[in-house]
Amino acid sequence: MRTDICERFGIEYPIFGFTPSEHVAAAITRAGGMGVLGCVRFNEADELEEVLNWMDENTDGKPYGVDIVMPAKIPTEGTTMDLDALIPAEHRAFVDRTLNDLGVPPLATGHAHAVGVLGWLHSVARSHVDVALKHPIKLIANALGSPPKDIIDQSHEHGVPVAALAGAVSHARHHVENGVDIVIAQGYEAGGHTGEIASMVLVPEIVDAVGDDTVVLAAGGIGSGRQIAAALALGAQGVWMGSYWLTCSEYKLGSAAGGLSATQRALLAATSSDTVRTRIFSGKPARLLKTKWTEAWSKPDAPSPLPMPLQNILVGEAHARIAASADPEVVAMPVGQIVGRMNEIRSVADVMTGLIAEFDAAATRITKAAN
Template sequence: MHTRLCELLGIDYPIVAFTPSEHVAAAVTRAGGLGVLGCVRFNEASALDETLDWMDANTDGKPYGVDVVMPSKIPEEGTKGELSNHIPPEHREFVARTLRELGVPETKANDETGGVLGWLHSIARSHVDVSLKHRVSLIANALGSPPSDVIEQAHSHGVKVAALAGKAVHARSHVDNGVDIVVAQGYEAGGHTGEIASMVLLPEVVDQVGHDVPVLAAGGIGSGRQVAAALALGACGVWMGSYWLTTTEYLESMNNSSTMQEALVAATSSDTVRSRIYSGKPARLLKTRWTDAWQQPGAPTPLPMPLQNLLVSEAHQRIAASHDPTVVAMPVGQIVGRMNAVRPVAELMSELVSEYGDAVDRLQKTR
């Protein structure tokens, strides 16, 4: 399992792992892939700086990346208090009423972990500035092409830029804007995702941007067989996010609170829903009583980014503290149906490589 992506990023296997956990990201990097740390949870640049210091010290000198959330169009911003003024009272009343009906107890909100301001363009830029002071080899943007000056800034530090695309036309635009790697993310994926399935999207993107631009397959990948399929469709590697949520390293990041993992391990591939209730943009989430409440008659329309995340941030904290797996608020892809046990990252990486080899051997025997 070796492609030109390995040469481009200095990794052993063309497996890129997006994760909000520095423990998972470091473990993937140490195992030969590229761990990519999600930065949106960092409201303060100093907290990200400290975490990347830890990454530098715990990745054995191997490359890693970061993922930012930076809209291509710079939105109107303000302080948390100023933004809060734009949230309609009826939305706040709905959230409060829903939490009561779900039996979620009240807890003291923690502004340090709310993940609210991390959705702002200005904060995302600070994430880029901090990251370029560290040993990152890739900056990925979850919302498409970053502004041209950010791409130039990364390139001046020898850092590659990746952008997610849900349509072939978006992929072409990313390349024209100077993006180095396109992540073709299919409908099955967790988090922000488009409407075209991976099997259809991936070859369309590869054909659109040409074989000179590395394309990563994302969405519905959780086995070596699926990695082999992605490469057969023209990808240079895979981008995996959901699959790492049920690792022992992620459990460590959650202070050994296993409620979320209990919910994921019990779920099937049918137990997800695509909704704007998490961030204001369409994202695939685990289907729970919390997501069901937003689909009931009379539920308000989700607000645009970043107001929706600001609205539900405290609710997400209370849900996490409730230790009730039936109300978990968590982005995850349809691959959740394969996430049936909590296992170490190294074990998952070894299995992916082994299954890939078996799949290629089977294909060779069909000649």
């Protein structure tokens, strides 16, 4: 499994793996893909610095990247306190009542609850970029829109290409105009923030729209070698996988005693029908695992989710409480429709070996059909 971008990025396989876990990201890189570390969970630049030092020591000199979240359009400077004041009491009451109804206990006194909130702010994301560019990163991706022009310029000055996710042709064109090097065409079936157009239609549309100078990766619904072959058939030069790594053995976030986390147990049990695209996670449509938490927000008494970033702040403590309660029936987790195929815990290396073998079998089938 090899395309033109392998040489350009110094990778063995055109598989880009997004994950918030440095252990998973490093394992993807070591297995010949491009591990891309999600940075939104780091509130402080020092935390990220420490983790990137660990990445440098555990990737055998092979390439890795980082993913930041810089929404293009929201006014996010100011203190958390300022933003807190914009959240209606009705919304807070609904969250409290729902958590109570679902049996999710309050956090222990003194437990930090703002996890993941500050990483959405531009000031924090810029500090992530500054830190990351001091490391030998080979990619900066932005999960929401084009990064600001000065960030793109700063990355290019360091020789680091920039990637951005697109859920429609118009987003992709906008990215290219802004100087983005790699467009990640993310279909409806993807986990997290996603649009309404499915990969089968979106990927070739974006490939045709951006022209030959822009690399297109396919994202959304990919967790097998057949799907990678399909992505390349559609014209992508590689794939971007996110959800599938959540049930890898190296993924330890949220697991208390080294065993499976409640989230992982929920993911292993879910079918492809057990996701929902909703604004409750961040204020923008994102696909989540369907659980009692997402169901509560779809009931008639539930308020409409707030715009980004207010919704994320509203549910920040709820997410921390849900994580601490460790109940597989009450989980707040972005994941794509590929969750139906995430049915066992496997190592990253084992997953990668399987992807490549199945890709080869699919390619053989296509080659035969063409002759």
